[in-house]
Amino acid sequence: MEPQPIHTNTNATTSAPNSSAFGIIRRLTWTFVLLFLLLTVIISIAWSVMDPHQPRFRVSTISVSNFNVSDSDLKGVLEVELNITNPNKKVEITVDQFYVWVFYSSVGVSSAILLPPIYLKRSSDKGVKIKFSLENSSITKLGHNKVLYNDLVKDWNKGIVNFDVKMMVRIVYEAGILPSREKFLDIYCGNLDVGFVPTKNTGKLLGIGKDCHAEI
Numbered sequence: 001m002e003p004q005p006i007h008t009n010t011n012a013t014t015s016a017p018n019s020s021a022f023g024i025i026r027r028l029t030w031t032f033v034l035l036f037l038l039l040t041v042i043i044s045i046a047w048s049v050m051d052p053h054q055p056r057f058r059v060s061t062i063s064v065s066n067f068n069v070s071d072s073d074l075k076g077v078l079e080v081e082l083n084i085t086n087p088n089k090k091v092e093i094t095v096d097q098f099y100v101w102v103f104y105s106s107v108g109v110s111s112a113i114l115l116p117p118i119y120l121k122r123s124s125d126k127g128v129k130i131k132f133s134l135e136n137s138s139i140t141k142l143g144h145n146k147v148l149y150n151d152l153v154k155d156w157n158k159g160i161v162n163f164d165v166k167m168m169v170r171i172v173y174e175a176g177i178l179p180s181r182e183k184f185l186d187i188y189c190g191n192l193d194v195g196f197v198p199t200k201n202t203g204k205l206l207g208i209g210k211d212c213h214a215e216i
Helices: 010-050 137-143 146-158
Strands: 056-071 074-086 090-106 107-114 118-120 126-133 160-174 181-195 203-205 212-214
Touching: 056 146, 056 181, 074 090, 074 118, 090 126, 107 126, 118 126, 126 181, 146 160
Parallel strands: none
Antiparallel strands: 056 074, 056 203, 074 126, 090 107, 090 118, 090 160, 160 181, 181 203, 181 212
16 A cells, blocks of 8 residues: 655645734734824814914005006006014914905906015014006906996096905914914905095005905
């Protein structure tokens, strides 16, 4: 009687280490995921406790020079001075991606972009001057609406022109070692009466300035 060959089961010995390694990797993965979720929750709670306030924007002054309106041309240089305040005692603020528009009624007459970021320390404020060149193309937009164009000329002849300033900015909050938090704001500064008396080609903001309203 011939001896039977002996069969050895190598699958059991090779699959056991593979299964053990896979289990370790899976446990490490879940550990990292849980730690990440825990850290995210802690950061969210920390920001919620601090509850940083939005910066406050205010138009301090407006000055207009070389202003002129005709059937074919709109000229002038307009300078807006803003005051930006950080009301937070524990949070610093950076304002960037700063886009500004000047409107007469519903028509944009000029725009500008502020490239350098504006840094505000805790409980501080900063003045910012923005210079606009009134766009000749705006007279074409006004020309499509004769009523609006006539209103501008009438207001100018009366000595008071009402402008609006609109802004879009990104706000970055920073507090110690916490990751920064950001939000985008639309800011509206309305009913800014500019007086053109006694000379018609130069104007100044009437009153002591106006606060702006911010929306997320």
